[in-house]
Amino acid sequence: MQAILYRLRHGVPADEMQSAFNPATVPVYVLSLLQVGLAILAFQLAGLDLDPAMSVGLPLIPLWLIFSAWAVRRVGHGRIGDTLEAIGLVMLNGGGCMGLILALTTISAPLADPLLASADQALGFNWPAILAALPPGHPSLLSRFYRSFEWQPVLILATLFYLRQPNRAWQLVLAGLVALALTAAIYPFVPALGAYVHFGITPAKEYTNWGTNYAHSILAIKGGQRLVTSDLLAGLVTFPSYHVAAGCIFAWAAWPVRYLRWPMIALNVGMAFSAMFVGGHYFVDLVGGAAVAAASIWIAGLLERRCTPTRQAPCPC
16 A cells, blocks of 8 residues: 555656556446446436435445546556456446346336245245244344345456456456346336235344345335335345345356355355345245346356456466
8 A cells, every 4th residue: 555655656667667558447347337227217217316414425435436546557556456346346337237226216117025925835935934944143244245245246247357257357357247237127126015015924133124224225116216215225126136136147157266265155145045035035035036136147258258358377376
């Protein structure tokens, strides 16, 4: 860090200067800008307004990370810059998708909880019975699995860039962005309030209402509320589960790193299972999330190969 600050203050030798912009990020920026632009347009067309009392500080964090990444890369620290930029873009994409999903809720189809519960039954999955059979200490453990969604991309991206695997890292960012787009495209056709609300079950207090708070948001927007307050900001999508889609993408991205491979698989199997009882997902939501992940990894691979002609060496780890 001291070396970076010194270079920013005192300059860098001309032969060590690098371009602030990484060409490998072009497909990510194109898709990100399309998504954010579509979200802003949809927000306006849906007649939604942001509550003036809401803080604008949080949305500025990804922009700060991206601009910092350009400055750091310019003074010769490409891997650090790539890490900051990738994390900032992940955050930016998540915020843009949330705005798009809020707008899509205004035109979404009738609630699909009976359909999703019937699909579970057809697959032989009895949601209330399995919840009742879980051991007494499960809420604390499953909450930890569920919240790993927040820090996994930071760990995996930082590791891949440090190990000089930028193609894999940028494909992770691309796959996550494609998965968000597919999830948002499917969501308005099968909106749902979740298994807890459908079966009339109160979630464990350790889950902090993750499995029920989006029901309030969906009902409020469907009921005509157009002022977006902080209590409406929640993960509204039940089918397909983005938690599961992201978990599959995380495990895939970490596969080349031997010391991360199996821990990430175990962690994300746990996160997928936790999505049902922490997030209130139906089992069929998990199946949909896995399918979205497979499609997203394939599409991201096509984009990465088309836009990144030079290939890196196999991971030495």
